[in-house]
Amino acid sequence: MTAFIGQTARVDTERSQLNPATRAEALDRLGTEAFDIVVIGGGVTGAGAALDAATRGLSVALLEQRDFGSGTSSRSSKLFHGGLRYLEQRDFRLVSEALTERNLMLRDLCPHLARPVSFVYPLHGRLAERVYVGAGIALYDALARRHGNPLPGHRHLGRRALQRLVPSLRTDAAVGAVQYWDAQVDDARHTVELVRTAAAHGAVVASSLQVVDLLREGDRVVGVRARCAESGRELSVRATQVINATATWTDQIQSMAGRGQLRVRASKGIHLVVPRDRIHAGSGMILRTATSVLFVIPWRSPTSITGDDAAGDHGHWIVGTTDTEWNLDLAHPAASRTDIDYLLAQVNQVLRTPLTHDDIEGVYAGLRPLLEGESEDNSALSREHAVTQHVPGLISVAGGKYTTYRVMARDAIDMAARNLDRRVPPSCTERVPLLGAVGHQPRWNSRHRLAAEAKLHVARVEHLLGRYGAQTDLLLELIAEQPALGEPVAHGGPYLAAEVVFAVTHEGALHLDDVLTRRTRLSIETFHRGVDCAGEVARLMAGPLGWDDATVAEEIERYRLRVAAERDSQTRADDRTADAVRMGAPEPRHLVRLGPRPNGS
Numbered sequence: 001m002t003a004f005i006g007q008t009a010r011v012d013t014e015r016s017q018l019n020p021a022t023r024a025e026a027l028d029r030l031g032t033e034a035f036d037i038v039v040i041g042g043g044v045t046g047a048g049a050a051l052d053a054a055t056r057g058l059s060v061a062l063l064e065q066r067d068f069g070s071g072t073s074s075r076s077s078k079l080f081h082g083g084l085r086y087l088e089q090r091d092f093r094l095v096s097e098a099l100t101e102r103n104l105m106l107r108d109l110c111p112h113l114a115r116p117v118s119f120v121y122p123l124h125g126r127l128a129e130r131v132y133v134g135a136g137i138a139l140y141d142a143l144a145r146r147h148g149n150p151l152p153g154h155r156h157l158g159r160r161a162l163q164r165l166v167p168s169l170r171t172d173a174a175v176g177a178v179q180y181w182d183a184q185v186d187d188a189r190h191t192v193e194l195v196r197t198a199a200a201h202g203a204v205v206a207s208s209l210q211v212v213d214l215l216r217e218g219d220r221v222v223g224v225r226a227r228c229a230e231s232g233r234e235l236s237v238r239a240t241q242v243i244n245a246t247a248t249w250t251d252q253i254q255s256m257a258g259r260g261q262l263r264v265r266a267s268k269g270i271h272l273v274v275p276r277d278r279i280h281a282g283s284g285m286i287l288r289t290a291t292s293v294l295f296v297i298p299w300r301s302p303t304s305i306t307g308d309d310a311a312g313d314h315g316h317w318i319v320g321t322t323d324t325e326w327n328l329d330l331a332h333p334a335a336s337r338t339d340i341d342y343l344l345a346q347v348n349q350v351l352r353t354p355l356t357h358d359d360i361e362g363v364y365a366g367l368r369p370l371l372e373g374e375s376e377d378n379s380a381l382s383r384e385h386a387v388t389q390h391v392p393g394l395i396s397v398a399g400g401k402y403t404t405y406r407v408m409a410r411d412a413i414d415m416a417a418r419n420l421d422r423r424v425p426p427s428c429t430e431r432v433p434l435l436g437a438v439g440h441q442p443r444w445n446s447r448h449r450l451a452a453e454a455k456l457h458v459a460r461v462e463h464l465l466g467r468y469g470a471q472t473d474l475l476l477e478l479i480a481e482q483p484a485l486g487e488p489v490a491h492g493g494p495y496l497a498a499e500v501v502f503a504v505t506h507e508g509a510l511h512l513d514d515v516l517t518r519r520t521r522l523s524i525e526t527f528h529r530g531v532d533c534a535g536e537v538a539r540l541m542a543g544p545l546g547w548d549d550a551t552v553a554e555e556i557e558r559y560r561l562r563v564a565a566e567r568d569s570q571t572r573a574d575d576r577t578a579d580a581v582r583m584g585a586p587e588p589r590h591l592v593r594l595g596p597r598p599n600g601s
């Protein structure tokens, strides 16, 4: 089946189907064809680079060692935002650029995935504070308006209005507030849709494919040596330009070249997830801490695209984050008891009913890829990105933030394009919507009819539209063929059985962990952390993946051990012990250990 995405390009939607069969074809092509560009790293930056290259007419391959989005790109605060605190650091260019990107996501590129979210910034008494904060947020809105802001402007709240909006706030915690708007996105879902969109435009993509070395001809890098983390098969992928988009792993790839210019340091940030009913509030909050800010972010099953903060049945709050140096395992950063206690202490300063450890459904930790700077204080290091060429044929792109991935990707491909021996058109990704974006609004407007035709409750169709946009058609087709797939997974929150099957047939999920952690967010949205539905999910995956009973049992047991190790690590006081405990859990993928970090994987 072929279709047009927007007005920009002809795409083949069959190519966007990521499953074991298409992966096997991709591996064959990777081993036999020569590409203009090979991108290492299937996080948002690498996926963005693959899409940028493919839509300029270049041949491009994208190689990810684990699952797409399994690095930092599934572990962020999930905000498309300008970053209010960078405004305080007077980084106007960065804020303006990020706000432009935020608006682009909301309006054009992924309106089905990005949704408005409001925050209150509590004030503590002095008029001067209201003037200072009000002026800052007014500037934030003004910068956003320059590029057509689809969100409402900020407003000032007095004490009573604030109490009505956020009844859970202690009365002595604020005398009023300023409320402003930003956007949020399910980062893992967005990244996988970006990968699929790149594939639809012709990128050859493969997960579970670790780059273990660079191919050299003299001084020049001419491709990569890659190893399949499922079978151990090795292959050489030839390319004119190699782009290193591996974030906190940047040094590992640079060291294969013998030299590197980018120094990327990892800073750990953790988040807690608690049920919606633990905090009564009609808006998120942004709270000042001694060194940074703390977000309390509404996180719910996407049942609304209107942006109102009505609580859904499966709603949650995300509380975060921290900012501490991390030199241990890069793939599975562990949250310690100290991290968790810190977040609880911070948020409890303003809550009428304090949160306790028993309220915590999920915990996740991620690593900020910070460009090495002069300052020893993580919070002051720049979030801006850098693109450098170390040796002919090898370019690294790192830093930045999720919101500005498209700009990072464009800059990396611009540099690579200068090294190709032909004229390459400029980036056009600001006009390339993600799969599911085009046609989303008409379907949303017709959701009651769609629900009646599919014999589903409208809430289920809304849930699907909020996660797949126009691609919901494909899930409804699956449900029409097998009505049982229209049922929710038992103990699986709002997620339908069809989503599990679709994750395997279209979204490249290869292991149980991929589905429970990233295609769905059951690992952080349930008190059982996905364990109680692991059996059903594994059995749904078994058919399309060809798993026998032993493999099903092995996947379930490995997932159970992972959750147990994470829970245990979260009782440990310090990073080193938490890391050691987390590292005791078995991995679904078999990677080889690369330098130069002693404990990095």
Ligand SMILES: Cc1cc2nc3c(=O)[nH]c(=O)nc-3n(C[C@H](O)[C@H](O)[C@H](O)COP(=O)(O)OP(=O)(O)OC[C@H]3O[C@@H](n4cnc5c(N)ncnc54)[C@H](O)[C@@H]3O)c2cc1C
Pocket: 040, 041, 042, 043, 044, 045, 046, 063, 064, 065, 066, 067, 068, 069, 070, 071, 072, 073, 074, 075, 076, 077, 078, 079, 080, 081, 209, 210, 211, 212, 245, 246, 247, 248, 249, 267, 268, 269, 270, 321, 365, 366, 367, 368, 369, 398, 399, 400, 401, 402, 403, 404
């Ligand atoms: C706690 C926290 C909160 C954040 N919140 C926000 C936010 O709200 N908004 C925002 O805009 N930004 C936020 N960020 C920043 C943002 O998440 C990151 O900047 C972004 O996700 C980085 O994406 P990436 O693709 O560069 O890195 P990653 O997602 O880490 O991707 C790198 C990929 O490279 C792969 N890889 C590594 N080595 C190899 C190899 N040898 N072969 C093949 N593949 C390899 C890895 O497996 C990984 O998937 C946050 C970050 C953190 C840590």
